[in-house]
Amino acid sequence: MRVAIAGTGFIGAVHARSARLAGGRLVGVAASSPERGLLAAAALGAERSFDTAEELVESPDVDVVHICTPNHLHLPLAQAALAAGKHVICEKPLAVDDRGAEELVEAAVSAGKMTAVPFVYRYYPTVQEARERIRSGATGPVRLIHGGYLQDWLLRPSDDNWRVDEQLGGASRAFADIGSHWCDLVEHVSGHRITRLCARTFLSVPERVTEDAVSFQFETDGGAIGNALVSQISAGRKNRLSFEIDCSEVALSFDQEEPETLWIGERERATLLKRDPGTLSAPAARLATIPAGHPQGYNDSFAAFVADAYAAAVTGEAPDGLPTFQDGLRAARITAAVLSSARTDSWVDVPDTAPLTAGTVDA
Numbered sequence: 001m002r003v004a005i006a007g008t009g010f011i012g013a014v015h016a017r018s019a020r021l022a023g024g025r026l027v028g029v030a031a032s033s034p035e036r037g038l039l040a041a042a043a044l045g046a047e048r049s050f051d052t053a054e055e056l057v058e059s060p061d062v063d064v065v066h067i068c069t070p071n072h073l074h075l076p077l078a079q080a081a082l083a084a085g086k087h088v089i090c091e092k093p094l095a096v097d098d099r100g101a102e103e104l105v106e107a108a109v110s111a112g113k114m115t116a117v118p119f120v121y122r123y124y125p126t127v128q129e130a131r132e133r134i135r136s137g138a139t140g141p142v143r144l145i146h147g148g149y150l151q152d153w154l155l156r157p158s159d160d161n162w163r164v165d166e167q168l169g170g171a172s173r174a175f176a177d178i179g180s181h182w183c184d185l186v187e188h189v190s191g192h193r194i195t196r197l198c199a200r201t202f203l204s205v206p207e208r209v210t211e212d213a214v215s216f217q218f219e220t221d222g223g224a225i226g227n228a229l230v231s232q233i234s235a236g237r238k239n240r241l242s243f244e245i246d247c248s249e250v251a252l253s254f255d256q257e258e259p260e261t262l263w264i265g266e267r268e269r270a271t272l273l274k275r276d277p278g279t280l281s282a283p284a285a286r287l288a289t290i291p292a293g294h295p296q297g298y299n300d301s302f303a304a305f306v307a308d309a310y311a312a313a314v315t316g317e318a319p320d321g322l323p324t325f326q327d328g329l330r331a332a333r334i335t336a337a338v339l340s341s342a343r344t345d346s347w348v349d350v351p352d353t354a355p356l357t358a359g360t361v362d363a
């Protein structure tokens with residue numbers, strides 16, 4: 001797999017590492033300027049730099065493009081990459097609004113290439129274990145889904161980043177940036193889909209325009225209810241993505257900052273399941289790549305995601321659970337519903353997201 005990466009900041013470097021681990025050859029990178037591209041190519045060990053991301057996505061020497069730029073460039077770069085016949089891994093959010101994400105799914109269907117979105121929290125073995133326990137029926141039906149995603153990097157009025165500029169980040173910031181991960185994760189694990197929601201947004205610094213936090217409650221197609229708080233202004237919380245799913249017999253709880261354990265609640269006892277490939281279910285053990293007691297983390301989940309995406313590109317079969325552009329569209333629709341609910345002070349339906357019938361991977 002000849003790999004090229006557009007955008008070489010925090011997540012571009014994580015993609016580069018994961019691409020190598022999956023057997024990819026990092027043929028090129030592009031950054032915000034040719035000079036930065038050269039520096040990034042040296043830092044990441046890429047064979048060359050491209051002067052622009054537009055040049056990179058059209059290069060005949062590239063099989064798969066990773067799009068890791070600020071959000072406003074995702075749609076045009078992914079469209080250009082698909083038009084040039086590339087497989088595409090595009091960061092979330094797929095576009096700055098749901099219409100853009102729809103356009104991208106349409107382009108993916110026509111192109112017939114592998115298209116994936118890094119909702120990588122799916123790839124923790126303990127998350128997969130929770131999913132398997134619910135899917136097998138061992139927990140009983142899902143009733144309640146709750147939790148949140150808390151960060152603090154915008155706590156102070158002076159804190160800033162391109163994400164705060166709605167031209168670059170999009171109309172939603174906290175929700176599109178991290179609420180999208182939370183919704184994807186709980187839908188993935190519970191097997192339920194959020195059908196309706198009611199949201200409140202919170203802005204701590206008026207100049208920022210886009211929301212710092214969202215509180216929302218929802219209903220699912222499986223008859224469950226839930227709520228969550230998404231925030232980028234929660235002091236001391238760095239990346240606390242957590243959920244609890246209360247089923248009729250068992251509750252399951254996961255915290256991304258302590259990903260080696262899964263909390264299992266029963267009426268008689270509560271236990272902490274340790275990530276151990278010897279005792280996990282087969283789908284979870286597949287992701288447990290080193291023995292128990294040797295901690296795995298975010299980088300490992302990312303590597304597992306990229307390996308599955310490349311396998312889908314090569315074989316034409318998407319491994320179970322691979323997050324595709326369809327899942328990116330779903331996140332965009334939930335985000336649009338959150339903004340609409342907050343604006344209209346009402347419950348809002350989340351449109352159903354039909355399966356991607358073609359274009360997930362090569363036929």
Ligand SMILES: NC(=O)c1ccc[n+]([C@@H]2O[C@H](COP(=O)([O-])OP(=O)(O)OC[C@H]3O[C@@H](n4cnc5c(N)ncnc54)[C@H](O)[C@@H]3O)[C@@H](O)[C@H]2O)c1
Nearest residue numbers: 007008009010011030031032053068069070071091092118
């Ligand atoms: N899936 C995840 O877990 C995850 C985690 C972090 C970030 N992200 C997503 O990744 C994207 C990047 O986030 P980040 O945290 O790495 O941001 P960042 O600010 O660290 O990096 C952005 C990079 O894009 C580059 N860039 C800017 N304009 C460019 C252009 N015209 N052409 C090419 N490169 C350009 C910048 O030079 C910089 O290297 C965002 O869309 C974000 O939502 C996803």
